[in-house]
Amino acid sequence: DDKLLLIHQGGGVVMRIEKNIISRLDDSFATMHKFMGDLFVRKGQVYHFGGYGLWRTNNTMLKFYDGENQSRQWEEIISSNGFPNGLNKGISNFTSSTYDKENYYIFGGQSTYNGQKNYNSVLYNYNFNSDKWASLGKVNYSISSEDIVLNSENLFYIFNRTGVCILDLQESTFSKFNYSNDFSYNRLSSI
Numbered sequence: 001d002d003k004l005l006l007i008h009q010g011g012g013v014v015m016r017i018e019k020n021i022i023s024r025l026d027d028s029f030a031t032m033h034k035f036m037g038d039l040f041v042r043k044g045q046v047y048h049f050g051g052y053g054l055w056r057t058n059n060t061m062l063k064f065y066d067g068e069n070q071s072r073q074w075e076e077i078i079s080s081n082g083f084p085n086g087l088n089k090g091i092s093n094f095t096s097s098t099y100d101k102e103n104y105y106i107f108g109g110q111s112t113y114n115g116q117k118n119y120n121s122v123l124y125n126y127n128f129n130s131d132k133w134a135s136l137g138k139v140n141y142s143i144s145s146e147d148i149v150l151n152s153e154n155l156f157y158i159f160n161r162t163g164v165c166i167l168d169l170q171e172s173t174f175s176k177f178n179y180s181n182d183f184s185y186n187r188l189s190s191i
Contacts, residue, residue, distance in 0.1 A: 005046065010035050010053060012074065014046070014064060026064070027072045033058055036092040038106065042099055042128070048074065049126075050091040050109065057090030057111045059083055061126065077131070084135035086122050089113045096151040098169070102129050105169060107139065107156050108149040119143040123167070140174055141165055 005025075006015040011034030014026040037051025037058075046064040050057065062074040089111045097106045104126040111118045121143045123136040141158060143149070148159040156167040163178040 052092035
């Protein structure tokens with residue numbers, strides 16, 4: 001819509017800027033356990049998945065209800081099948097996600113549990129119609145802290161020091177390309 005929302009990084013507080021007026025929309029509080037989670041808008045509704053806080057990552061999918069006669073709070077969406085192995089300890093530091101009409105896809109990020117960081121190389125999806133999570137499989141690439149993962153619709157791009165990899169959700173393909181002499185990681189990072 002034409003409104004701009006400001007959402008606290010730790011989760012909870014939602015404010016709207018409209019016609020130079022800032023107003024608070026929510027009746028919740030700053031939860032402080034959704035840092036580095038994934039915020040996205042689907043069909044005009046704001047969602048927040050994962051995040052870090054209180055010394056661990058979480059796997060909670062929240063939806064903000066701000067329509068007429070709604071709670072004006074974040075409410076948890078409970079999946080009908082639980083979480084696939086790997087998401088059970090949560091995920092944060094999202095590098096990229098995307099969604100289509102029915103599915104939400106995540107790739108990259110990391111889980112933190114007892115001070116141990118585990119980078120995610122598995123492609124997961126959540127189906128909004130069935131309320132089910134699924135693991136679509138481990139991608140033939142080990143994510144590291146130096147990788148940059150971006151997406152555009154159905155493609156995930158993984159930039160590293162030697163090249164770029166492309167994960168195509170629609171075609172179910174994974175391609176690797178090395179940088180030429182004209183295009184290097186160091187030159188890209190300095191720009």
